[in-house]
Amino acid sequence: MDLFHDSRRKNLQGVAPLAVRMRPRTLEEFVGQQHFLGPGRLLRRMIEADRLSSLIFYGPPGTGKTTLAQLIAVHTRCHFVEANAAAVGVREVRQVLTEARDRLAASGQRTVFFLDEIHRFNRAQQDILLGDVENGLVVLIGATTENPFFAVNAPLVSRSQIFQFNPLSEEDIRALVYRALSDPQRGFGALAVEIEPRAVDLWATMSDGDARRALAALEVAVLSQLKDVQAAGASEKPPRIHITLDVAEQSIQRKAIVYDATGDEHYDAASALIKSMRGGDPDAAVYWLARMLEAGEDPRFIARRVAILASEDIGNADPQALVVAAAAYDLVERIGMPEAQLTLAQAVIYMATAPKSNASANAIWSAMSDMKEGRTVPVPRHLRDAHYAGAARLGHGAQYKYPHEFPGGFVQQEYLGVDKVYYQPTDRGYEAVIGKRLESWRGSAADADNKRDNPPAGGKQPPSEARR
16 A cells, blocks of 8 residues: 555646646546537447547647547546657557556456557557557557648558547637636636636637647636735735736737648648639638748748649639739749738739639640540641751641731641640630630631532632641
């Protein structure tokens, strides 16, 4: 018997941060993630039926991944082992697996092995877990902030249920703050704390869905105010503490944008920016631009995406879009941040509000596909280079018609050698003008073909270089 166990436990709890002390003790106390933990949802059903397979928890910090793993172990009466992949190696993992196997054989108790930051294990280290996971000898719960389909070994992913954690809502954060204020054992319920609703609202917004940040701000606010009150010699028991909006602002750090420049946040934000410009929403486009810039994204990367969109999604519906994109890219290179945010904002708004057409993109994609999969079309003889000795003897350039010598600068002749249409302009923006012009030109071609294929009776079919 350890006579000092309770004393040590109290001492450790005394220095634990508020966020740790306020961790829920039951599934009913757990806040958020109701899309998979609510009544009747998959994970709740698995827990209640005690039919847990291995799990991967994927989501941003402060959303309850570690806490839920602990609660699962308690609810299912499993032994709980926690480790961080950045701090353990193959030897430690093998020991955990061996002990779990022995524990199951001796007492029938399963082990929940919670491996935080599982993405930090390389492929070989992750392979060590496969056998015991597949045989059900250990319930692995891996936690990661990175997309498991990229960061976790495919065989391990295939043997696990993946649950994506969402940032907590502002309502969830408020509920956690008020719970901490009212709990007399783990929180500040034993103190006389008065807090302005605006202060709680600020933390709910500034924490960005991270419960730890909100509770850390509450702890700083309460303890700093308590110290000031005690220093002032207040005689009230317990001393009255008042948390204003100003105190709340001084108790939380400037909001940190969760953004990995090489991970999901990078690609998701870039995708949102592009789709907002393509979809014609300048407000959303500017917001995603601001998020990327605030998080430290390379402005040149953004300028490149704007330039690509100008050709891919706007094209000839507004040819000026490509000019704007090129100018924006050049200016971003020249002036840098923070001034480049103005240039990028102007370019992004221009792209979002421009008429859209992907006809040019479809044309090159279709042509490239034909190049890769179809037969190579030879250059028609009359289009071949005639500027070298001997070209005339080969017939290169013969019967070529110089368009500027004809009315309107246009003459019908074959330029491809096969009957294929790649560019089909839309009726939007300047492309509508292009479409009418092409319709006229292609109509002339159809008339020419008709005359060739149906010559007048007794007439002579005109020669055509088009059908060599």
